[in-house]
Amino acid sequence: MNLKKLAEEIKNFEGVIRKKEIKNVVSNFVFEEEYDFDIIVDFGDDAAVVGIDGENAILLAADGIWGKLLEADPWWAGYCSVLVNANDIAAMGGKPVAMTNIISIKDCDIGREVLSGVKEGVKKFGIPMVGGHTHPDAQCNVLDVSITGIVKKDCILRSDNAKVGDKIIFAYDLDGKLHEKFKLNWDTTTMKPKKIVREQLRALTIIGEEKLANSCKDISNPGAIGTLGMLLEVSKKGGVVDVTKIPKPEDIPLNHWLKVYPGTAFVFTAKEENVKSIVEILEDANITAEVCGEVIKDRKLIISDGKEKEIVFDFEKEYICGC
């Protein structure tokens, strides 16, 4: 394995580089007032967390589907708009409450397909779409979906809480297929009954309630290592990962797999004593989980193949999202 080349590929992967823009956006939104509600987590996690009473917090997330995806496969874009939001809430240990969407339609046919995909997503994940906004006369076809969820304040799965010495666990549903048109999408849900898909996301809530993980992130656009990088960055930690241990379908090359946006996959960090329980909960839900590395103090994300090591990100000198 050419580890140096792999490290370069991951670092320069579009799914990672795009995240740099977040810093410029987020810097506009510093909120410095006394407020009735408690902003527990804002930018930088899978969802924001706002405490609404002594026990409970609201989760807020939003996702826009990339323009190219939308036009090449509008049904899939619509379906994924629900999937990604469902995963964002699950990755916080939360339960979804409802979604809203804003759909801008330039081409009616595309609009129809998108809505059909959203409808299927709602049926599969069991989260109601309760409102939103429609632009029937837009310049571009755009689909943005927001989700609100709820979580007990002491059961939140954050991404900024990785501790030195934690084991790094990668967890993937390996029972799936690459999307025909989008080879970076690993579809694990369209072919499964809703019962299984929902149990998979509920597994995260159980991990949160039983306080088994120190941190968690849903693997998304930046891929496995990019996502872990974001988690370590906000945790102000580093990590060493043996990439050969990451659960992977046999027939997919590693450098491709590490960029894939999977239907159901997460990265956790946890105390060693909790690893067994986490793995069991996930495997009960058809998610393959493996310890692949460890969180370290030195703020670098290092990949290894069991023999050599390469630095992918050095957070003393660079950033992924800058949150």
Added chain:
Amino acid sequence: MNLKKLAEEIKNFEGVIRKKEIKNVVSNFVFEEEYDFDIIVDFGDDAAVVGIDGENAILLAADGIWGKLLEADPWWAGYCSVLVNANDIAAMGGKPVAMTNIISIKDCDIGREVLSGVKEGVKKFGIPMVGGHTHPDAQCNVLDVSITGIVKKDCILRSDNAKVGDKIIFAYDLDGKLHEKFKLNWDTTTMKPKKIVREQLRALTIIGEEKLANSCKDISNPGAIGTLGMLLEVSKKGGVVDVTKIPKPEDIPLNHWLKVYPGTAFVFTAKEENVKSIVEILEDANITAEVCGEVIKDRKLIISDGKEKEIVFDFEKEYICGC
């Protein structure tokens, strides 16, 4: 006054016609499962309402800023994205919790201006922006903002609860100015201190808590009569309105005023015995409120000038949003 011509103008106003598309979108989202949370209101109101426990409900709304607005005055678009969402929550009698945004940037300059406007909106309305998504490489400049709010279940101001015999009250902050570029925007907030602006929206929460109104809607894109039309449509009622009584700045022609999207304005229906209290609460917050008509059983929205009458909408034969 040519009432017939006015009725035609209102009926065919772009802000009204655009609403027809909602029906096609909403028909995709019928949710037929047993669910842990109580969907109290979904499409058709200023925000959706989902009960989360015995006492409380979450409010969800989302708004996308029209492409033309965004490119002609990106700062204003950014600012308005906060304003419209703040008003949507207030119009339900709720308190805002937080917002998320999805910003798609094609032109950096426009992106910067939009964010600057959003930032000012956050400062003015005092609602934190806590998360979202950024597309730094989009085909079009798009800004979509979602808001989550909270309300006591027995204090919700719905738009589908107008009762026969209710008085129709139009309420506007008349202290403002037409936007330089967008003559259908009546700006009442950029020039006011945040204290006043926030008190105006809190007035709605008070009206909700004191259970003074049967229905309420924030006047938005469809203008005064279009908005009232949507309220009556979902209430399955009709109404008669003397348009000469609607609060209006002296120097703005009525047919223009009725299409204006005002910064702070609402239409209520209420029992006669509650009118005085509603008007007092609003006038304490610098909002001019007048009784302009009455809710009737016959499902038509009729405008009058004190002498003649014209039907604008006949809900037995047509629809505005079809919710």
